[in-house]
């Protein structure tokens with residue numbers, strides 16, 4: 282059964298103390314709410330916040346995501362954090378392939394594919410991001426771009442591992458810009474992504490995978506976006522740092 286997931290991506294924001302306060306507010310709200318088995322709230326927090334936030338949230342209500350992991354197992358990779366290290370802290374999700382990692386840190390499809398393998402190996406659910414730039418959309422290449430990202434990421438991933446994946450469609454032009462994709466544009470791409478998955482892994486798996494939309498989701502547009510049949514929640518950046526707004530977004534899903 283497909284899950285609805287509302288995932289926060291805090292990026293490189295907040296000090297641990299501030300992050301703990303935000304997490305506590307979201308946790309307080311969720312303590313009075315029955316989310317049901319099919320709805321999940323995930324907080325994608327900086328590495329430095331993970332342990333502290335885990336101490337203050339109810340793991341039955343809130344899962345913690347890291348925003349990256351190394352493509353390597355262990356060893357002489359100064360500054361890197363392995364998926365195994367994250368697992369040992371109790372991290373359940375990891376955001377991979379985010380456009381900011383692709384753009385600012387040179388992450389290629391190949392590196393992202395290696396990181397996906399690390400996540401699977403350590404039983405962490407990857408939230409795999411894909412999406413086109415404005416230029417690519419304007420040239421009419423958006424479907425090709427997303428298809429290539431998916432093929433390169435999952436070409437070596439078997440059915441068992443793929444089932445543990447969450448996809449986030451994040452058009453780059455909508456991230457942090459205040460210009461969200463229209464529900465129609467997002468729905469159209471989500472249907473396309475589900476078709477690609479179906480070609481790879483079959484209809485049943487395609488139907489079960491959660492495909493989130495990300496890109497300037499705020500309290501004011503969340504309901505419209507989430508009511509689309511093929512949109513199974515959101516990956517939320519800026520608005521997830523405002524707990525009251527993030528709570529409204531959770532309520533909209």
Ligand code: PEP
Pocket residue numbers: 290451455456457458459495496497498516517518519520
């Ligand atoms: C993101 O960074 O994944 C994102 C969707 O950011 P924002 O919501 O701020 O556009």
